[in-house]
Amino acid sequence: MKNIWKVFPALRKTYQSGHASFQLKEGSGGVWKVSVHVVGFSSRSAMYAPASSVVDPSAARSPSSELRTVDGPAFAPKRALVLTKFSRYEFEKRRHADLTEEELVKDLEARGSDYNSLLHHHKIHTKNRELVVNTLKQKGIETRLVDRFEYTDANIDWADVIFTTGGDGTFLMAASKIHSKNKPVIGINSDPSRSIGYLCLPGHCTENFPLALERLLTGKFQWMWRQRMRVTLKGEHAFDPPVELHDQQLQYPEYRFLDCWQEQHLRRDSTPTPHPTGDDASRVLPVRSLNEVFVGETLSSRVSYYELSIDGSPRVKLKSSGLTVCTGTGSTSWSFNINKVTPQCVQRILDIVSVETGMAFPTKDQQLIEKITTKFNNSLIFDPSKCLMAYTIRDPVVFGTDFSSKPRGFAKRIEVKSRMFDACLVIDGGLSFVFNDGATAIFEMHEDDALRTVQFAD
Incomplete structure (x- = not known):
């Protein structure tokens, strides 16, 4: 066993984490046969050379790469949970349940919405959703279809894999409640004509889902672990429930996803432990951020005041339009656009440089300008699998020339102390936590919080 660890340290890490079990059997010629079982997947076998063989230790790969070396299908779930979004048409039907179809048409027209367009895209969504569900069942995979209110811990624990049919928002919702590093989340963009779906499989996989599933079942894909942020909140309101930032949730309490989530946990424990109160209260928030976290005043027109510490540095007092902290996944989203x-x-910068230096820069060369622009913008994007966060101080308020903080940068650990009186901490644009004067938020990344996803090479 020790010899195997020396050659394949990644196997040891996976074994010690409890995510896999191994059976070792020495064969002829000192060759070891290793049977691998990962939670939620079928047992696998592979042949490894003995520790005395010439193996470069630096070539040891991540657990995902190790799994790709074994024979047979790399993906064999028995139970699949499909989380689907509400289409705009379904939302309007729920919102105006008392209206007939004709009355709904008139109501939408009065608001400038196109009923026929809503119905058209609803049909596209439902057709592709049914294709996903039916294809999974045809492959002998027990399948459950749920919406956001049925997306419970019990259903998640039951499933070996989570599929989403919707867009990036549905994918983010699914990911927020996954705490196991070994439960895959696979996104299917149910209407590629309406959105790109960066977190989903390529758009061509939607109508060709049977082929996409076949690729998954035959191992023609790569595992990707997208790193997520863990947020620890300290202060008087650390245990306050969050608010969901979706119109339908704010207007209709019975549709609140978080209310459903809290109710499930209350039913599970009829005598819940009282939460700590006061300034010493502290908790790790029950959701992980896959994209980004925003910290700032609730009213965007107000200046946000806070203290910021990067990787243990002394706190610096700052005023700005807020602060964003993103993952590699989120580096292509809001942070990128900021x-x-x-x-x-x-x-304009090249024009100024030309004047100040007396050097003639080709400021009218649009091809060069586009190239420089693209190169800079691409430098803002980083690997989603990296345990690294990128922070941005939005529109920093600078007095004089004493401002020394970098308006953006990378970090392993970030600490923010609020000096605001109506502020929020928003995770992935959906959940808003109270973050008022005296509250502290600590942002970190842990390997165990990574989200298991898939990607195709083409």
């Missing part, structure tokens, strides 16, 4: 430059900006 920090990206435009060709107009690049051209």
Whole structure:
């Protein structure tokens, strides 16, 4: 066993984490046969050379790469949970349950919405959703279809894999409640004509889901672990329930996803332990951030005041339009759009540099300007599998020339202390936690919080 660990340290890490079990049998010629069983997947076998063989230790790969070396299907779930979104049509039907179809048409027209368009895209969504469910069942995989209110811990624990039919929002919702590093989440964009679905499988997989599933079942894909942020909240309101930032949740309490979630946990424990109160209260928030976290005043027109510490550095008092902290996954989203430059900006900078240096820069060369713009913007994006966070101080308020903090950068640990009186901490644009004066938030990344996803090479 020790010899195997020396050659494949990644196997040892996976074994010690409780995510897999191994059976070792020495064969002829000192070759070991290793049977691997990962939670939620079928047992696998592979042949490894003995420790005395010439193996470069630096070539040891992650557990995902190790799994790709074994024979047979790399993905063999027995139970699949399909989380589906509510289409806009379904939302309107729920919102106006007392209206007939004709009355709904008139109501939508009065608001400037196109009923026929809503119904058209609803049909596309439901057709592709049914294709996913039926294909899974045809492959002998026990399948449950749930919406956001049926997306319970019990259903999640029952499933070997989570599929989502919707867009990135549905994927983020599914990911927020997954705490196991070994439960895959696979997104299917149910209407590629309406959105790109960066977190989902490529758009062509939607109508060709049977082929996509076949690729998954035959191992023609790669595992990807997307790192997520863990947030620890300290202060008087650390245990306050969050607010969901979706119109339907704010207007209709019976549809609140978090209310359903809290009710499940209360039913599970009829005598819940009282939460700590006061400034010493502290808890790790029950959701992980896959994209980004925003910290700032609830009213965007107000200046946000806070203290910021990066990787243990002394706290710096700052005023700005808020702070964003993102993962590698989120570096293509809000953070990217905050920090990206435009060709107009690049051209103007080159004009100024030409004047100040007396050097003639090709400021009218649009091809060069586009190239510079693209190169800078691409530098803002980083690997989703990296345990690294990127922070951005939005629109920093600078007095004089004493401002020394970098408006953006990378970090392993970030600490923010609030000096605001109506502020929020928002996770992935959906959950808003109270973050008022005296509250502290600590942002960290842990390997165990990574989300298991898949990607195709093409």
